Amino acid sequence: MTVLLPPAGLHPLTLHLGPVPSDVQAAVSALRGPDGRLPERAAHAALYAQVEADGGLVGFCLAEERNAEPGSSWAYHDAAGPELGALVVAPRWRGRGLGAALVGSVARAVAASGRTACAVTAPGSPAVAVNRRLGAVVAGTFRRGGEELWLWDFAGAGRVPGGATAAAPRGARG
Numbered sequence: 395m396t397v398l399l400p401p402a403g404l405h406p407l408t409l410h411l412g413p414v415p416s417d418v419q420a421a422v423s424a425l426r427g428p429d430g431r432l433p434e435r436a437a438h439a440a441l442y443a444q445v446e447a448d449g450g451l452v453g454f455c456l457a458e459e460r461n462a463e464p465g466s467s468w469a470y471h472d473a474a475g476p477e478l479g480a481l482v483v484a485p486r487w488r489g490r491g492l493g494a495a496l497v498g499s500v501a502r503a504v505a506a507s508g509r510t511a512c513a514v515t516a517p518g519s520p521a522v523a524v525n526r527r528l529g530a531v532v533a534g535t536f537r538r539g540g541e542e543l544w545l546w547d548f549a550g551a552g553r554v555p556g557g558a559t560a561a562a563p564r565g566a567r568g
Contacts, residue, residue, distance in 0.1 A: 407453075407495055409503055412439030414456060421451035426482040434461070440476050441503055443496045445487075452484040455496035457504050457511060473512040473533075473545060476504055481521055493524045501528065501548040511548040516541060 414422075414436035423432060436442075438461045445453035457476040478500055483492050497513075504511040513530065515521045525546045533547040 407443055407445045407499055409441055409443050409499060411441050412456065412459075413437050414439050414442050418442070418444065418451070418454070422454045422480060422482055425451060425454070425484055426480075429480070432480060435480055441500065442480075443499045443503075445492060445496065447487070448484075452487045453482065453492045453496050455479070455481045455493075455500050457500050473547075475510045475512050475548075478504075478511050478513040478548065481524070493521070494527050497521075497524055498528050501530075504548070513546040513548065514543050515546065517544055 419432055419436050423429065435456060435458045438458045439456040440459050442454065442456040444451055455478060457478055458480075459476050460474075478497055481493055481497060483496070501511045512533070513521070513525060515525065522544070525548075528548065530546040530548045532544045534545045536543055536545065
């Protein structure tokens with residue numbers, strides 16, 4: 395586990411090696427509602443970041459390794475690096491930079507391992523603003539289930555405002 399200093403006023407953000415344990419998955423589901431893809435994504439997580447406050451989980455993001463599970467984004471695009479996703483921030487904690495801190499920390503940890511993270515969003519997703527703030531760029535588009543999606547490249551994630559470069563989580567293999 396690696397502990398990173400949070401933006402002002404937030405509790406420490408921690409990075410963990412995956413897969414994501416079932417109790418953390420349950421907490422993520424409680425925040426974001428049902429997500430049938432979460433168990434598969436959690437099983438393929440290389441690492442994940444979380445923030446706890448108010449007696450529970452208030453923020454989460456993971457880096458999912460490439461996989462061929464039904465519905466996975468890799469069936470539709472050909473990115474080489476892990477895909478960032480499952481971002482969730484409790485409503486009470488939104489607007490404080492927590493989403494950017496979570497995504498940026500995971501992206502920097504991926505970069506520290508010598509790889510580049512990607513992400514997939516719908517054009518109208520709130521994650522678009524987070525990705526842009528972190529210096530990610532749209533590398534392409536594709537369609538999944540009739541929906542247009544954007545593929546983001548996080549090669550510029552080291553430019554995160556106020557963010558120090560993160561070390562890989564303890565126990566990471568190089």
